[in-house]
Amino acid sequence: MVKKLQKMSADKKAAPPLASAVKESAQQIWLAGLGAFSKAQEEGGKVFETLVKEGLTIQRKTQAAAEEKITEATSKMANMATDIQSKAGHQWDKLENIFEERVAKALNKLGVPSAKDVDALAARIDELNKSMQKMNGKAPAARKAAKPAAKKAARPAAAKRPAARKSA
Template structure:
């Protein structure tokens, strides 16, 4: 494009001095555009640092706000998860208790069917023995040593033997009287 202007400028010079004010105006205009560009560059350099600092401050502010929102969301999610975990653990504990009760009931039923006395049965028998011992003592018999309740369950065989012993003694005494 510069070559075209020079060619047209040379043609204008040969045509006369009429084109010279136009070329001078173009040169002046180009010089002003160049100077305006340099001024803009200088101003951008001077104010660029300030603009950069302003952008950094705004970015820091936005980052803090974002972190605060993220922490709030995390705390909400954590509380929801802990609430759900507590609910699940309480439900599981309830199920385990129910399962344990069912197991204990079935074991007690099976032992009862086999004739194994329960702890309550043994305790009531001990209370009856103690009451009978006191009655015998009050009637003038020898005081017998009071038994304490055993801590373990009584086996089936001793319970049957204890039930059969008074029956055998009664049969022997009736035979002895008859003889």
């Protein structure tokens, strides 16, 4: 126990230089803090304006990069939409063709002529009309004029028939 007391008394004698060094260091830190505070008050406005300018620069760069990414994403989405629309259109065309083929088969089974059959028949009729006109030597206009005359001739004959019935 005596040895412990002697050590403690020896430490107390060594402590004052250590304590004074710690006290002196704390005093310097305190003074440095006061100096920094004073400097910040003097130059705080300038530093604040500089920070605002740097912030604006960074914001503009960030916005430009974001707009570029948005434009790129929009372009990709537009391309994807075009591709999907093209594929969907192609599928609709296939479906439409299948539907048309099945309807044509069903109509054919029922004996209904197809549009191709009707077109071919119309073309054949046109050819026959042309050949008939060549054979008769009549122009189409003359044939049209002959039809109203035939109708007028048919009317008086119809008018005579009822009169004949009255007399009978």
